[in-house]
Amino acid sequence: MKPRRRWPVILGLVALAAFAAPFARADQRTPTASGSARPAVNPLNCATNRAMCTEVDDSEFVFGEDHYVGHDEPSTLFYSDIPGAGNDNTYFLRLPEDPPQQPAQDGSGSSWNFQLHPAFWFGMAMCDDQSAPGPGGQNAACQPDSDSNIYTDTDVNSPRFIGKHPGAAFMEMQFYPPGWVSWPAGNSCDPTKWCAALNIDSLSLNYDTGTLNNDDCLNKAGVEYVNFAFLTDSGQATTPADPTNNDRFNLDPAHDAFYNSGDVLKVHMFDTQQGFRVEVTNVTQHNKVSSMTASMANGFKQVAFQPTATTCQTIPSAFHPMYSTSSENTRVPWAAHSYNVAFSDEIGHFEYCAAADPATGACTQAAGGDGTVDADDNYCFNPSDSLLAQVGGCLSEAPTDDDYDGVPYGKTWPGSGGGTATPDPIAFSSPLIHGLWNFQRSAFETDLPRIEDNDTLPVPCNRATGANCVNPPPGSQFYPIFVTHQLNPLSCVWQEGGPAIPGASRTFGGTSQAEFGSLFQLAYPRPGGVSMSYNDFRQILPHNPCFSLPGDLMGPLMGHKLQGG
Incomplete structure (x- = not known):
């Protein structure tokens, strides 16, 4: 039985500017189940399923009856007991190139990155004492960069009970593909260039009592609030990252950082006295550096958890990583996934639509797929709204693509064997x-059970028992996996797509069922105890099968070996 709770009108967020141009539809309206339109909302309102928010363990518990279904996030996880594993990570990334042929409105053309994923990202757990599970000083203060924050016991009487876990947030260092509708309404920053932003997601909910924050904070920031700042060439945020600042999603081409498809990037994520910092060095473009620090100077703030207050208060804050190491026990206890250090892809957010109603965002003329307009064909755009590829489509954000018939669930991925032109794999x-040091183990994880707990399915997944929780999802033609590509005898990279990606050396069974493994349970705090849920499929490997070379050796090697895909 769910606890009695106060349910404020969390969708009544501050309205944005009126529709002024096809590329600035910040007041996009989302149709309700009855077909009427909701009020205009913050463009990164996690309650209405903005695609790039961290997935919560139970959206009904967090957001109430009017909530999203979920985000589909196939992921690779990394584990090590070396101090620094949880707070100082360096990746090398090659941004994938799209094929020369553009997508076609009827679905017969190529697939591009904006159709497969509105974002992909590198993640890490953060401290936030104003966030779940026991925000606002109820639980012990988070000690940055420390495994003293690990609380995993399910016994409510234990001093390490999971409900006593220090307040946690989750950082997602996100990259956004070019070529479609511009931010903040869409998911592209430029016709041909990529951009990136530092996101830190927190949750204004006391998991031990079921109490939400005050109405003013919920209206201004939402239950799940997001500090957000595009990476810039100077490292200074062009607008404050403050979760109550609606201007933080607006692009500033004069200062924000942009990257070309095919560029090899060194992504260094680490803690500093001023706050968690991301530095991206563009190896391809003469080592040009862009960055962002989660600092008070850049406008990062906590939302004060004060349930009885009438006015929302924010606290200027420098965010810091939560843990020293990375393991099965270093997790964010309100998130659907089990990870701390991870790469994750955000899929399941594109379906073709030949015509959309600008007033409601509803699809009015289907195209591609099965040729029908479905209930999840929403948050849609017309071909003329696009920056480059003149195709209309839906981001399917309220809920997600819950019948799994969109572009990301077809044989549209590199190496999937679909016979059409596809982008390069993310590498x-x-x-x-x-x-310097490689992680000792890795794992694969996908939160399919979380998103298959979905009333539109004939037989939804039962996350309490695991019944009817399946991989791949029902209705899909394909589900992407991770493979390795050996660069030389001492190093390799991960790539995402299908088992037939050219040069794939390990495919881990070659199917999503074999790679992502079996169902497993996670414990979540609840009033009076814990809730056990099957939110994920996960397979932990006994080793790390894909080593990196230390220092800066990987960047030039990737640029040479992966040129052209």
């Missing part, structure tokens, strides 16, 4: 600790 190295 990334295993992270290095302090730029």
Whole structure:
């Protein structure tokens, strides 16, 4: 039985500017189940399923009856007991190139990155004492960069009970593909260039009592609030990352950092006295550096957890990593996934639509797929809204693509055997600790059970028992996996797509069922105890099968070996 709770009108967020141009539809309206339109909302409102928010363990518990279904996030996880594994990671990444042929409105053309994923990202757990599970000083203060924050016991009487876990947030260092509708309404920053942003997601909910934050904070920031700042060439945020600042999603081409498809990037994520910092060195572009620090100077703030207050208060804050190491026990106890250090892809957010109603975002003329307009064909755009590829489509954000018939669930991935032109695979190295040491183990994880707990399915997944939780999801033609590509005898990279990616050396069974493994349970705090849920499929490997070379050796090697895909 769920606890009694106060349910404020969390969708009544501050309205944005009125529709002024096809590339600035910040007041996009989302249709309800009855077909009427909701009020205009913050473009990164996690309650209405903005695609790039961290997936919570139970959206109904967090957001109430009017909630999203979930985000589909196939992921690779990395484990090591070396100090620094949880707070100092260096990856090398090659941004994938799209094929020369553009997508076609009827679905017969190529697939591009914006159709497969509105974002992919590198993740890490962060401290936030104003965030779940026991925010606002109820639980012990988070000690940055320390495994003293590990609380995993399910016994409510234990001093390490999971409900006593220090307040946690999750950082996602996200990259956004070019070529479609511009931010903040869409998921592209430029016709041909990639951009990136530092996101830190927190949760204004006391898991031990079921109490939400005050109405003013919920209206201004939401239950799940997001500090957000595009990476810039100067390292200074162009607008404050403050979760109550609606301007933080607006692009500033004069200062924000942009990257070309095919560029090899060194992504160094580490803690500093001023706050967690991301530095991206563009190896291809003469080592040009862009960065962002989760600092008070860049406007990062906590939302004060004050349930009885009438006015929302924010606290200027420098965010810091939560843990020293990375293991099965270093997790964010309100997130659906089990990870701390991870790469994750955000899929399941594109379906073709030949025509959309600009007032509601509803698809009015289907195209591609099965040729029908479905209930999940929403948050849609017309071909003329696009920066480059003149195709209309839906980001399917309220809920997600819950019948799994969109582009990301077809044989549209590199190496999937679909017979059509596809992008290059995303290629990334295993992270290095302090730029020197490899992680000892890795794992594969997908949160399919979380998103298959979905009333639109004929037989939804039962996350309490695991019944009817399946991989791949029902209705899909394909589900992407991770393979390795050996660069030389001492190093390799991960690539995402299908088992037939050219040069794939390990495919881990070659199917999503074989790679992502079996169902497993996670414990989540609840009033009076814990809830046990099957939110994920996970397979832990006994080793790390894809080593990186130390220092800066991986960048030039990737640029040479992966040129052209």
